[in-house]
Amino acid sequence: MTAKIARFLEEVRPVTPCVVVDLDVVRDNYLGLRRWLPLADVYYAVKANPAPEIVRMLTALGSNFDVASRGEIDLCLSSGVSAENISFGNTIKKQRDIAYAYEKGVRLYAFDCEAELEKLAEAAPGSRVFCRILMTCDGAEWPLSRKFGCEIDMARDLLVRARDLGLDPYGVSFHVGSQQTDLSQWDIAVGKAAMLFTALDAVGVELRMVNLGGGFPARYRSDIPAVERYADAVMSAMTNHFGNNIPAMIIEPGRSLVGDAGILETEVVLISRKGYDEDVRWVYLDVGKFGGLAETMDEAIKYRILTTRDGDDTAPVVLAGPTCDSADILYEKSNYEMPVSLKVGDKVRILSTGAYTTSYSAVNFNGFDPLKAYFI
Amino acid sequence: MTAKIARFLEEVRPVTPCVVVDLDVVRDNYLGLRRWLPLADVYYAVKANPAPEIVRMLTALGSNFDVASRGEIDLCLSSGVSAENISFGNTIKKQRDIAYAYEKGVRLYAFDCEAELEKLAEAAPGSRVFCRILMTCDGAEWPLSRKFGCEIDMARDLLVRARDLGLDPYGVSFHVGSQQTDLSQWDIAVGKAAMLFTALDAVGVELRMVNLGGGFPARYRSDIPAVERYADAVMSAMTNHFGNNIPAMIIEPGRSLVGDAGILETEVVLISRKGYDEDVRWVYLDVGKFGGLAETMDEAIKYRILTTRDGDDTAPVVLAGPTCDSADILYEKSNYEMPVSLKVGDKVRILSTGAYTTSYSAVNFNGFDPLKAYFI
Numbered sequence: 044m045t046a047k048i049a050r051f052l053e054e055v056r057p058v059t060p061c062v063v064v065d066l067d068v069v070r071d072n073y074l075g076l077r078r079w080l081p082l083a084d085v086y087y088a089v090k091a092n093p094a095p096e097i098v099r100m101l102t103a104l105g106s107n108f109d110v111a112s113r114g115e116i117d118l119c120l121s122s123g124v125s126a127e128n129i130s131f132g133n134t135i136k137k138q139r140d141i142a143y144a145y146e147k148g149v150r151l152y153a154f155d156c157e158a159e160l161e162k163l164a165e166a167a168p169g170s171r172v173f174c175r176i177l178m179t180c181d182g183a184e185w186p187l188s189r190k191f192g193c194e195i196d197m198a199r200d201l202l203v204r205a206r207d208l209g210l211d212p213y214g215v216s217f218h219v220g221s222q223q224t225d226l227s228q229w230d231i232a233v234g235k236a237a238m239l240f241t242a243l244d245a246v247g248v249e250l251r252m253v254n255l256g257g258g259f260p261a262r263y264r265s266d267i268p269a270v271e272r273y274a275d276a277v278m279s280a281m282t283n284h285f286g287n288n289i290p291a292m293i294i295e296p297g298r299s300l301v302g303d304a305g306i307l308e309t310e311v312v313l314i315s316r317k318g319y320d321e322d323v324r325w326v327y328l329d330v331g332k333f334g335g336l337a338e339t340m341d342e343a344i345k346y347r348i349l350t351t352r353d354g355d356d357t358a359p360v361v362l363a364g365p366t367c368d369s370a371d372i373l374y375e376k377s378n379y380e381m382p383v384s385l386k387v388g389d390k391v392r393i394l395s396t397g398a399y400t401t402s403y404s405a406v407n408f409n410g411f412d413p414l415k416a417y418f419i
Numbered sequence: 420m421t422a423k424i425a426r427f428l429e430e431v432r433p434v435t436p437c438v439v440v441d442l443d444v445v446r447d448n449y450l451g452l453r454r455w456l457p458l459a460d461v462y463y464a465v466k467a468n469p470a471p472e473i474v475r476m477l478t479a480l481g482s483n484f485d486v487a488s489r490g491e492i493d494l495c496l497s498s499g500v501s502a503e504n505i506s507f508g509n510t511i512k513k514q515r516d517i518a519y520a521y522e523k524g525v526r527l528y529a530f531d532c533e534a535e536l537e538k539l540a541e542a543a544p545g546s547r548v549f550c551r552i553l554m555t556c557d558g559a560e561w562p563l564s565r566k567f568g569c570e571i572d573m574a575r576d577l578l579v580r581a582r583d584l585g586l587d588p589y590g591v592s593f594h595v596g597s598q599q600t601d602l603s604q605w606d607i608a609v610g611k612a613a614m615l616f617t618a619l620d621a622v623g624v625e626l627r628m629v630n631l632g633g634g635f636p637a638r639y640r641s642d643i644p645a646v647e648r649y650a651d652a653v654m655s656a657m658t659n660h661f662g663n664n665i666p667a668m669i670i671e672p673g674r675s676l677v678g679d680a681g682i683l684e685t686e687v688v689l690i691s692r693k694g695y696d697e698d699v700r701w702v703y704l705d706v707g708k709f710g711g712l713a714e715t716m717d718e719a720i721k722y723r724i725l726t727t728r729d730g731d732d733t734a735p736v737v738l739a740g741p742t743c744d745s746a747d748i749l750y751e752k753s754n755y756e757m758p759v760s761l762k763v764g765d766k767v768r769i770l771s772t773g774a775y776t777t778s779y780s781a782v783n784f785n786g787f788d789p790l791k792a793y794f795i
Contacts, residue, residue, distance in 0.1 A: 114786030194694030318570030410490030
């Protein structure tokens with residue numbers, strides 16, 4: 044909670060719910076990452092918070108951009124980003140969207156299967172491509188499932204095929220899972236990448252880049268290792284597996300740049316009990332799972348929450364959103380407590396909500412407007 | 420799949436993904452419900468599909484409307500609905516939104532706790548109010564949790580208190596769970612309501628209405644009992660528990676009116692395998708969990724899916740959406756199969772997607788536009 048955000052909320056008193064993002068925090072996070080991982084090129088994962096204000100600031104600071112769609116390419120280009128600083132990092136792309144990106148000058152693409160490679164060869168000839176490999180992602184709060192990436196032996200064959208199709212087999216990417224707190228996962232992943240470098244070298248394909256993905260965390264309810272420790276883990280893994288022949292490195296931070304920069308202000312709409320024998324209060328906020336807090340799905344991300352009555356005695360609560368959807372419950376099993384003195388109409392602040400909130404918000408579910416955001 | 424929708428898709432060839440809703444089906448569903456449950460006043464649950472086209476048609480047919488928010492009140496009023504035909508059915512309301520509704524002429528409100536009753540007494544004096552009671556909802560595909568409603572002894576006290584606060588204690592509501600297929604649940608619920616009528620009568624409060632909520636299903640992957648069987652279950656329960664002194668009845672269908680009326684057309688973006696030893700194909704569509712198919716959460720709603728190659732041999736698939744979010748998987752555990760001959764670029768049609776799709780869609784997640792809809 045920065046003084047700048049506190050002052051803004053005090054002076055402007057915006058209608059709730061809304062997110063306020065302190066751009067100074069984003070800048071400091073970016074500069075911190077650059078300082079601790081100077082060898083890595085930063086590609087900001089635009090999906091984390093696609094605000095033009097953030098993209099404009101980061102491009103001025105020298106950042107590159109990882110985009111998921113044609114829409115995000117347009118956003119970057121119209122915010123002053125050069126096409127050569129864009130990576131089309133989604134492994135799932137329509138061929139006409141690849142053609143669009145190529146026509147705009149984008150020359151760096153992700154893939155994880157043969158069909159995607161064929162689209163790239165046709166619509167983005169000669170481009171640098173990197174193959175995403177599967178990771179198991181133990182330890183991540185928002186685990187990545189098996190949706191992206193392929194097994195390592197398939198990756199080897201695909202990178203050879205990329206060359207044969209006239210593409211430039213540039214490197215390997217992986218993702219250790221968003222909000223990853225087990226630092227040893229980087230060593231395992233980089234080890235796999237290094238094995239691929241060796242295997243490809245043996246057949247005359249020289250890979251030159253390792254894309255370490257995202258996974259650096261924002262600070263939610265649990266304390267997390269600082270960015271320095273992450274940087275150390277990454278660099279140890281790189282030197283461990285590549286010696287003094289370290290390839291180009293890309294990181295794709297999203298959450299770790301913008302998460303902590305945002306505060307969501309919300310209002311208590313209702314407090315109730317379900318029966319006379321029930322100890323737990325239900326606290327209903329004017330924001331919920333469909334209004335921007337989608338990452339509370341399965342109570343995965345546990346936000347820190349402040350009230351104006353902190354310090355008073357607390358008791359257990361279930362936290363829920365304002366819609367008529369019974370699935371719109373934020374926390375029922377995560378043992379949240381709130382002050383006994385909490386009242387209907389109180390303002391509540393949800394911390395570290397700068398990432399994956401505004402753009403997740405439903406367009407008009409239950410007749411509620413999408414989540415508003417301010418960038419200061 | 421109606422001929423009208425097939426013709427529209429053939430002639431217009433709209434950009435995918437999009438939903439096409441056949442208004443004739445909505446009308447027929449409405450008239451069917453009226454025919455089979457003539458004693459019940461229909462309050463269309465606007466949240467199921469808040470399209471003005473649907474609201475205008477239903478109001479012309481004589482429907483009433485169940486709204487969740489101020490936004491939905493405005494939508495109804497601007498679509499020609501009279502305020503006296505609106506029920507503010509969300510139990511979680513800001514007091515200023517109650518005041519707004521009251522000023523517009525809304526006189527029917529839901530509540531399930533004392534704090535909400537006090538807001539209503541202050542902001543909507545003299546209005547008819549109904550208390551929502553908790554149900555366990557065995558058998559529902561999209562179960563309702565304990566978010567709404569209170570225990571029956573608390574409901575009794577609250578309805579007495581409603582009278583003491585100058586409100587009109589009108590009745591009782593419950594919800595057996597969306598997509599409820601266990602017809603005996605209605606008997607249990609109506610039995611509870613009847614007990615409340617008796618208990619209140621003993622202290623001089625005459626309830627006059629039972630609100631049976633929604634829960635009538637649309638047709639997804641499993642076959643479901645026809646609307647007649649639901650109507651029978653409801654009327655048997657009512658006569659069983661109320662004899663020939665049947666109170667006013669309200670039903671709040673949403674899904675059962677509009678679900679089957681919509682078809683979502685989507686395109687296959689990518690088909691891949693994760694490794695050489697894997698039998699399962701991953702099929703990525705241009706719509707996913709954040710583009711309108713939120714009800715696939717935990718694979719709760721299992722849509723029927725048509726391809727242009729149906730009839731060919733099939734094999735197991737995982738179905739996923741187009742975003743970089745690893746949680747954007749539609750079906751991984753529900754044993755979906757698709758034709759072996761399926762190709763990238765093929766059109767795929769997802770049936771019964773007229774309810775809870777367009778308005779659930781994220782505003783701009785991953786740079787993708789919200790789901791488009793056509794009403795024909």
